[in-house]
Amino acid sequence: MAISQLQIHHIRNLQQLYLQELSQINIIYGANGSGKTSVLEAIHMLGMARSFRSGGSRAIVSHGQPRCTVFGVARSAAGGRGIPMAVQRAVGGEVEIKVAGQQVRSVAELAERLPLQVMNADSFGLLLGPPGLRRQFLNWGVFHVEHRFYPEWLRFQRCIKQRNKLLRRDKLGDGELAVWTRDLAVAGERINAFRLDYFSALAPRFREIMARLAPELEALELRFRPGWDRTLSYSEALDGSSRADRDQGYTHVGPQRADIRVTIGGYSAAETLSRGQQKLLVCGLKLAQGELMSELGGGHGGCVYLIDDLPSELDQPHCRLVCGELVRMKAQVFLSCVRREDLEGMWPTATALKLFHVEHGSLLPAIEDAASQNNDEEGPPWMAAYLIKQGPVKTLLPGAVTHEI
Template sequence: MSLQRLVVQNLRNLTSVDIQPSSDVNLIYGQNGSGKTSILEAIHVLSLGRSFRGPKIKALINERQPDMTVFGRVADVSGEIPLGVSRSRDGDSAFKAHGQLVSSLAELAALLPLQVINSDAFLLLEGSPSVRRQFLDWLVFHVEPSFFAAWKASQRCLKQRNSILRRDRIEGSELHVWERELIAISEQISQMRAKAFAAFSEVFHQLIDEFVMADGLTLSLYRGWDKDKAYPEVLVDTFERDSRLGYTGAGIHRADIRIRIKGHAAADVLSRGQQKLLVCAMKITQGVVFAKLTGRQCIYMVDDLPAELDEHHRQLLVDWLDRLNTQVFVTGVEQAALLAPWLNKPERDIKLFHVEHGKIIGQE
């Protein structure tokens, strides 16, 4: 799967950009503030309707314009798919695929699966459980067609249960209706997550065996409640606390991937460089498992590669990306440093884009 064309209008400093990326390797270079990250953001907007820098859409629209649009053409096993997103300052938005409006952003995300490696990626180790839960759910979403509907239903049940818990007088029969549904959906979601996690773990351990610090590293899935108890039992046990606090304390909304080294949190034990590589290994694993389970490829975007890793580790990441044989977009300030790790891979079709002041001033 690859992005064959990308047209961007009025996204940050990119007033008008139209490129035809390589299906292989795209290296985007230019000075700080030239617009490199904005190009990656444009691709992200096409997949998820928003930036990876946060949900604020207004910051994404060029300051002198009322709206922005991103258009792309994706080549997939099923053929070519045109995608389009437009968003305006006053809140209007339109998302299109195959020339038709799509009602749910999940539809877009399914058409353009992306993995981003940037400085925020390290939150995967240091951030709250929600970061790791979203990471796992990315995979579950892309491999289990029924996941998204189940996840939405679970959110609705939790919201209803919480609102009942906050009332002065709790109506037992009403509570039980929502709990019964919540229990059934939680079971479903937990099973889907456990299956995806098992596939993930297997590939991950093969990959990290390639570097030494894998010694004693374990990943485990916490489903969101005590492993020795069934969820109905947990809801009974925690009822008093939940009703006092007004929310559901245990459940699938608390799931996490625990990353440990000999019993300690990986973030506390590993050096910064090792943490970066561990995160990269997790992101690469996602792509491998995704390809294995769906027969499709996801696109990788690596923002400011030279700045994030030393030379040795840059080479290792590029070797992994190369083995995935998928479309990649990598940014950096210096052309030479960006190109160096790809020089020993003559079979890859490499395209270079030089960005300056929001314009592509050179392609080769």
């Protein structure tokens, strides 16, 4: 999947920005505070209906504006007609989404249309952060290659929520608890099987990529921990933890405790590697995941990479290696940097490359044919049928995303 056109309204200091004729590699450069990272943030909102930064809707919407909006056209690797997409967020947090003229009822449906991978300073959390971040990484990969995973994951979430609710009751009904425990065990085993199959494909791909990025780290290993003693079935593990579950009021074992452990020579990679090596490792994980999705994702093509300040912590040779991997994968990439020279010369010869210069929230000419960049107020013709009405944004239903555009 690739984005061919993009229009941004009222995201942070970007009042209105229009980018067209996007390339495989798109470099967005400008001084600190110019708005270059906000462009990446807008693309993330188009694919996930939220920012990758903290702060919520009030922070992402430009000061004094009631809402922000992102429009885009996504095209599959097979070509064909582009799919218009639009996402709007109000200051109060309400979200409205439309894809190909139709309302979208869940963020999962949106994410399936435009898979995104983010590499930024927060990505170090994949190695240094809590297990929940690595579970999110694993779930993202399984979601995009196994269509049965998401319904099973929703079923598991419902079961564990109900089971924990029962465990916190003063008077616990054994019969009702047994029903939810049985259903939880079934859903948990299925989720674990999906994750294990995916991990079995991810680990060798990760090692292949790391052998090219950092051959000196040949002792790197990935290990998957399911969240309970792997010698037991999940049902047996639940039986074994039943006393502790009852005493403390929650489920101790299961997929909600899964983790990926990264070691080098038997030691924790998080504690052993330098900052630059840690960044290469995180890049290797993200690249391996994107490549697997391209191969196993059922014809949807690869994901779009959003990379903020790639040169940070990487020397030029390693930065060039990462860029080479992105081109080899034929991924569409959006990168931000301070100076165009930071990334312009990092790519193999004949790479399809486009530069965008952002200053004070506006797009300036970056190359000779930059006059083709159109920033008129009306926007491109394709957008006319997909403009989101400027009336009040409707309140979301509890537990679901509702959209009317």
